[in-house]
Amino acid sequence: MSEKKTAVSSPIDKQELMTWSRVTRRTFLCSTAAIMAFVGAAGRLRAATSMTEDQRAMASAAAQPVANYVAPVPMTLQVNGQQHEFLAEPRLTLLDALRETLHLTGTKKGCDRGQCGACTVLVDGRRINACLTLAIMHQGQNITSIEGLAQTSSATPTALNIAQQPVLHPLQAAFIEHDAFQCGYCTPGQLCSAVGAIQEMRDGMPSAVTQDVKATQTTFSDAEIRERMSGNICRCGAYPNIVAAVRTVLIKST
């Protein structure tokens, strides 16, 4: 997500503007949560001073971490062409690694159980649900998240315009053109999924609506697009426009 610069009507200190422009919804929420946690902890501390010895002992025992901890291990992930090294517990999912460790928050957490498709990313060019796989299982593979779609669509740096804004992936442009989203939460997953779907259709992979699975060419029908995009749920119901956007790119690129 790109940061939105605050519009100002009166002269303002340049330094102040730069500070404001760095405040994103995420950094704002994170700092607010930290303040609230501090306030909460201070409250508990005050309560603890009025406890009896027994109460304090019980509270302390309850606060002990369960024997449910495994030391972090080093991991290396290749995401959008960049290598990231970090320490994490083996149970870290690829989705949480992207969002919480690498702060690539474009990939969304919807159901976190493989049912909604919001977390769809591409691994070695294939779409998968990042919530149902472990980060540690994907070392050495090329992971593309929504943040990497625009870049990967431009083969050379010359495709970048003068403002250094990456050129949108054709599907991103088509989603805008066809108004293929409302709230936008499922959109990163829809886009990564659509990249995979178009590749799979070009490769002639069969689907549940393919009339003759022996035929090695896919019919580029709306029924095929819908079936192949069925792993991505859109609560706003932008489906007809999503199908239209995918259709446009599929037909253009063939």
Place this chain on the structure above:
Amino acid sequence: MNSFSYQRAGDVASALQQIREPGAKFIGGGSNLLDLMKGGIERPVLLIDINQLPLSDITVRPDGGLRIGALARNSDVAAHPVVRGSYPLLTQALVSGASPQLRNMATVGGNLLQRTRCGYFYDTAFDACNKRAPGSGCAALDGQNRNHAIFGASPQCIAVNPSDMSVALNALDAVVNVEGPNGARSIAIADFHRLAGDTPERDTNLAPDELIVSVDLPRSRFSDHAHYLKVRDRASYAFALVSAATAFELDGGVVRDVRIVLGGVAHKPWRAHAAEAALRGQPLTADTRAEAGRMAMSGARPYAHNGFKVELTRRAVERSLALAGGVQ
């Protein structure tokens, strides 16, 4: 999800050593296991990642059969030219399951080991589930059992197997090759999954220290006439209410060998032997298809909310046979 240690297996021999650690489990695609771990149903202390093992190949065997590596992804198996051409039933079953993303992750071995989607098994807020906690009872028996078994259930468990692929593999006479501490063995697919009986906690006859390495299909006899019909609550991305895999050889309009296997109706893929017997040696007509549908339902025993499955499955068999026979 609970914490666990993680190891990578370099070869099958070391994987079989690593799995001896108490609380260890293999992880392939992870699409079912991690879901179960997030729900607190599975709590392994050690995961052994088998994705580096050389078990992804799909190869034609000298006898004309096909060997599918246990780590071959569902999407790759479905799209493989030999599978599409000679075993279209398997392709149809695979592409009817899950979503494209999940099929890109899920392995053949993992699909064979998919656990039931019974809501009482999946939700640990319910105490009674003999599959999850042996001896605790079966909440589905007198609970919401719309999605449950109509064949072969036991008073201990009325859950159904959720796999589409396994239904097709039963119709195709597949053999599951496994390796364990005592060497290799092969299990006929019909003997791989178990009925619930008194041990519903055991879905399959695979031992905890064994590893599925491949699935063999005999030379194809059903490439011309086969159909996997899946009926579900929505058009896509849902588990089967019921499904019917039918496959047969036609000789001058007469059915020679035939397989009719049902999904979503039992604790394992349910082979309808009586229906097969009724159709074998008969011409494929509307009447013989209808009779096969009726025979397929012999012994059906529905519960409070799944009586509709009896009629639905009967019609699914009839329709699947028609589609396999090229009747629209």
